Amino acid sequence: MSKAYVRLDKSQAAVLLVDHQAGLLSLVRDQDPDKFKNNVLALADLAKYFKLPTILTTSFESGPNGPLVPELKERFPDAPYIARPGNINAWDNEDFVKAVKATGKQQLILAGVVTEVCVAFPALSALAEGFDVFVVTDASGTFNEITRDAAWRRMEANGAQLMSWFGVACELHRDWRNDIEGLAALFSAHIPDYRNLITSYSTLTAAK
Amino acid sequence: MSKAYVRLDKSQAAVLLVDHQAGLLSLVRDQDPDKFKNNVLALADLAKYFKLPTILTTSFESGPNGPLVPELKERFPDAPYIARPGNINAWDNEDFVKAVKATGKQQLILAGVVTEVCVAFPALSALAEGFDVFVVTDASGTFNEITRDAAWRRMEANGAQLMSWFGVACELHRDWRNDIEGLAALFSAHIPDYRNLITSYSTLTAAK
Amino acid sequence: MSKAYVRLDKSQAAVLLVDHQAGLLSLVRDQDPDKFKNNVLALADLAKYFKLPTILTTSFESGPNGPLVPELKERFPDAPYIARPGNINAWDNEDFVKAVKATGKQQLILAGVVTEVCVAFPALSALAEGFDVFVVTDASGTFNEITRDAAWRRMEANGAQLMSWFGVACELHRDWRNDIEGLAALFSAHIPDYRNLITSYSTLTAAK
Amino acid sequence: MSKAYVRLDKSQAAVLLVDHQAGLLSLVRDQDPDKFKNNVLALADLAKYFKLPTILTTSFESGPNGPLVPELKERFPDAPYIARPGNINAWDNEDFVKAVKATGKQQLILAGVVTEVCVAFPALSALAEGFDVFVVTDASGTFNEITRDAAWRRMEANGAQLMSWFGVACELHRDWRNDIEGLAALFSAHIPDYRNLITSYSTLTAAK
């Protein structure tokens, strides 16, 4: 009856960021813009922090969908960057799949805009090929809650694991002792409440 | 462990619009009327755009449930139109099932009012006969969130895939290069935010 | 891949109303009191309308939980009425289980207060004994949404089907032609929007 | 088709309270602070009431996460208390797992802060080792609803049962006759509506 715990492992995981483009972001209405921006950048920062191979992809950048948001470009200047000429499902693009497979990783951490298309389609394709797929729900956005919930259920029914960027970070890190300051800096940069705790704590301990 | 991705294919799919009647629409309270109307017409327009065989059905049009909304009639003047004399589950009506089977399609894209009856009953019946059923959640409406959530779970537990009209359009289209202008026109007509992107984009590129 | 549609059948179904007591009702905060009261009475009225065997049960009526709400007593003067002296799970009470089995029905339509206890516990017990259990979600109430959602998932994971009173009525009725006026009267009494449709319709057709 | 009802049994259950620390509590925003505090203390009080073996654990108490909330310390002065030096997943800590196994219990009742990490990680680990895991959803808190929902689904997909502290108390107690006053006192202390019922009831019956 026991069920294996398929757990993120930093030696086994890659990050796929799909279609976080300036135009498409204006479609995201299931999360507040301030919070959503923060979640996307937190995921990017954790990918860097854990040195996970990361792949960027966009659709139709030259059209109304707009360019990739510059903060992602800046964080991953050397990452594979697949500007898909037309495939809606990134997995239908050979270059993208090649890049994914070139990482040699079994665990795919996936986020994008909009959830039911740019996230769900490659998630379902990757699951069909036997990958473990971890959807970062709070770094993915869409039109409204109805659309999001339907997309989550479709992915979950096919075996995707639903997570948040914070859960991903913690599951990858395993033990604070691996690097206390690094992880605290990551949390402090993206969780205002955590930053406040650290500010108060640091002030008090410095005062000793 | 890998699980097949049962994916919409425009050569394999038919659309079933069940009981979008003027009277019954006043029962829909889980979505805002403006948004719901837009979603229903978006689904109709995508059915036309992809030239999917489409079937209309109603129950008791001559009674308080009221006539089919005229926008649907206008869009599908030649579609099979089954005005059921009494069956609540459309699948209990032989003419309806015949019309569905006459399309020769394996994938049924289904929406209606109200979700837990007019959508869920034929969905469960069709699943029992081996069809692939894709419920368009945002083009289906009902009394409240409790009722909707219960209906979603019942359908999902029996194998229905929950989608949105936007996801359906994207999964059918596969590649923007198949027809950029057509798909953009569909989105522009039904997603105000997307229309704004196109307006700004067109103005700027025209100004060059 | 096709999955059987386990469908309510009025010759196979019984209704179990668990702990709708005056005191316990003040604990229900996941639904508005006006709406919840209406849903419970709608379920009772449909049980009468379809002449389904109905069983009432309460816990500790003489204590702070309070007496069964009088509207239910009035509707089912001759129904088995099991005032449990102490069992929290109604299924732990031999008289209750005997009464259920005495109906000879395989399909149990179940509602109560509070959802995660008075509904979930007998639902799980009945499922374990092989009954088909249909939970009437909107005629069941509890403290808040968190509690309700957790209870729904637990029941669903064990095979319960989640429904609403309206869905139950429609699935039992099958065909409007079985009795148009009776079903319309049931809906009219418990769905204000439907009543308005009928009022307008009747006035207009009477005016001819 | 029938499915066993895995039911809490007070002779088989232990309670694990994970990381309810003063600093981390400021991160909890999916529940109101008054309500959340009440739920956590209710779970603690029921653990004491049913004399369930209870294990406390914290991470980094000396840092910004802050100390265990004093109300828990006071209630369980003699409970195993594992202050983890670094493991994020409590199950990665040998002392914690030893303490759990030393209870000799098969059923683990689990709550903590934050849900997707401190609850979900040990839940998934314990399920993988064959334990029955009951997550107390309302005594667990996290950043927001998106994060919570994703965490619930991940645990549920691996076999965790989602409950509330009230459901846990009722399932453990089985029969009011085991101790009417004790259970009523527990409810009265943590459910204002129930307390009001008892106040009115006691006053009226005392007036006789």
Add this chain to the structure above:
Amino acid sequence: MSKAYVRLDKSQAAVLLVDHQAGLLSLVRDQDPDKFKNNVLALADLAKYFKLPTILTTSFESGPNGPLVPELKERFPDAPYIARPGNINAWDNEDFVKAVKATGKQQLILAGVVTEVCVAFPALSALAEGFDVFVVTDASGTFNEITRDAAWRRMEANGAQLMSWFGVACELHRDWRNDIEGLAALFSAHIPDYRNLITSYSTLTAAK
């Protein structure tokens, strides 16, 4: 600095029910239909209970707005009933104003559908003529919260007093000793929570 308390007085008050018509009610989306129907009937019942002169008016009953809801007709078979042929503001209709003035009352208790038109327009007109206007907010309905809030502010800025049917009943009654059973019956019929209190109370006191 002290400000006079303009207080409802049953010898000084009349009730105006404006456009509660079967068709128009389907436009009301700022309140749940069950709750709204209950509020409207509660107001009607209190008008009868306090024997306040009551005036019914409708617009375009023969068109899509539909007939007055039958429950109101039944309660006030002899009340002045002004079916306005076209005036949107009831106060623009001479018969209506005559009927109001014929009551000889200074205090007008007003409710209707939709709030910003059928309630606000006559409220502003009556205030301009020096009447005291008490708007029954929960027996008035409209499209959404934005519309309602704007309407409330406009009326309030001109001197209308905003109340609820329960507040109106209490302010008119003044003292329970005037008639305990009558007022309790009114509350019991329209406040499920109050009915539950009475049910528990009556059972306990009867048991003595």
Add this chain to the structure above:
Amino acid sequence: MSKAYVRLDKSQAAVLLVDHQAGLLSLVRDQDPDKFKNNVLALADLAKYFKLPTILTTSFESGPNGPLVPELKERFPDAPYIARPGNINAWDNEDFVKAVKATGKQQLILAGVVTEVCVAFPALSALAEGFDVFVVTDASGTFNEITRDAAWRRMEANGAQLMSWFGVACELHRDWRNDIEGLAALFSAHIPDYRNLITSYSTLTAAK
């Protein structure tokens, strides 16, 4: 004590549409995009229907704020159109104020994006010059509810009247008999629920 009712009069009113630009619309998050778009177009259509002088103005069309939405341009090809080169408050622009004064109207019906700037600033300026200002709340949008509420209060404290497009239409029309079909067409085009009423009504009366 009586207070004059300052009432919209179609011979005295002009409509000012401020900064409904494709880029700025992506900032509007206090209303759903489908609903907001509908409200803006409804206001435009009523301005046309009542033949009210209408003035369009924009800020920085050539920059990221984007062009005026084409639907407004199309509806008012001959209206004064003031593309402000830099003034944030339209009232600081001489051409705009001239155009307003050239209408010779005392009553200004005002809507725009975003509410606390593009609507509130000219509203406060116009009020200071003695105009009657009617803010169309549902055809104005902004970042969130906090921002909107603060803006409403500031305008209201200075004497603005808060309305909705539906209230404006009804107050201008005064009497259905002035033109039943025209007003019904306006409502039918912008209120799905009203359209449904008309559909059912027309079908039933045509069937006679």
Add this chain to the structure above:
Amino acid sequence: MSKAYVRLDKSQAAVLLVDHQAGLLSLVRDQDPDKFKNNVLALADLAKYFKLPTILTTSFESGPNGPLVPELKERFPDAPYIARPGNINAWDNEDFVKAVKATGKQQLILAGVVTEVCVAFPALSALAEGFDVFVVTDASGTFNEITRDAAWRRMEANGAQLMSWFGVACELHRDWRNDIEGLAALFSAHIPDYRNLITSYSTLTAAK
């Protein structure tokens, strides 16, 4: 243009607690029960802390409204306690008004159940007699938000000042130096977040 700041002064203020009865509390649905209970007790505790004269009053304790909640009785064993035999407006009861005037205070801090009756009626009466009235909004409860908002507006229009228990405590205290520990203990007992801050702070400073 400057406006006097009418500020709570502990030498000038009395507290009036109206109808916080066990039965009536089940009617309160505009606040969560846990939070509301906490707010009422916080107000009571601050009244004791600042040694403000406090008056308790109830209506119909012997009937379904139920007894005063015991926590209030215990906190004020010697306070004037006016059990009104029938007056709905406490100010209509001579004993109550006498008790209020006997305090010799000009500032009345008022809370009760339900807001639009038990709070609003005596508030309006007291304002009419020239008292300064401070309504403690979060220690007052009622049926729903619509009812609450209408009640707030009615009181505010007559000059009541709307506050919260926390604001009342801070305005009365003026300066932390008057008693740091006492105020911190009050906050710690009723604001879980504040208690957490103090717990972390105390632990860290004790560790020095």
Add this chain to the structure above:
Amino acid sequence: MSKAYVRLDKSQAAVLLVDHQAGLLSLVRDQDPDKFKNNVLALADLAKYFKLPTILTTSFESGPNGPLVPELKERFPDAPYIARPGNINAWDNEDFVKAVKATGKQQLILAGVVTEVCVAFPALSALAEGFDVFVVTDASGTFNEITRDAAWRRMEANGAQLMSWFGVACELHRDWRNDIEGLAALFSAHIPDYRNLITSYSTLTAAK
């Protein structure tokens, strides 16, 4: 009837930031932490951008309230910084009032934590002395919506103007031509949607 528009003027305005301390921020629950942090920093950045005299003040930094958030200290290294030893109302502190008066400004832009105390008290005091007070609602936070609404009403009733940081920036700037790039940079840094507009715009115009 016309009412003067009291308008922010950058030569007349000062900014007061009250008690944005790391500990107190954990009490803020009426806004999401990500959004609230962004609003506070946006206000700080606009104060710097417009070179407005800015005053910082805190209460009890050495205690559990915690230190001023470091981002504010960094932005205003030379600003008057009044660490109040005990006064809850900053205006009760002589140094604070001196610092305010030393700016020589008549218009006070005010934000703080928590709204009903740290903002409302000095706002009411400053209004009483004849200052014009502009409350930045979205850079002020508190426990919940009830508390916030009551605080807003109290301040508004005494003449405060309620604004948002965006409205403040626009009213101070007056005309984009004063500095397009500077204002755009401010918006881009704090409004993700605006940043996206600029990203798309810049890319498209750069591509020409």
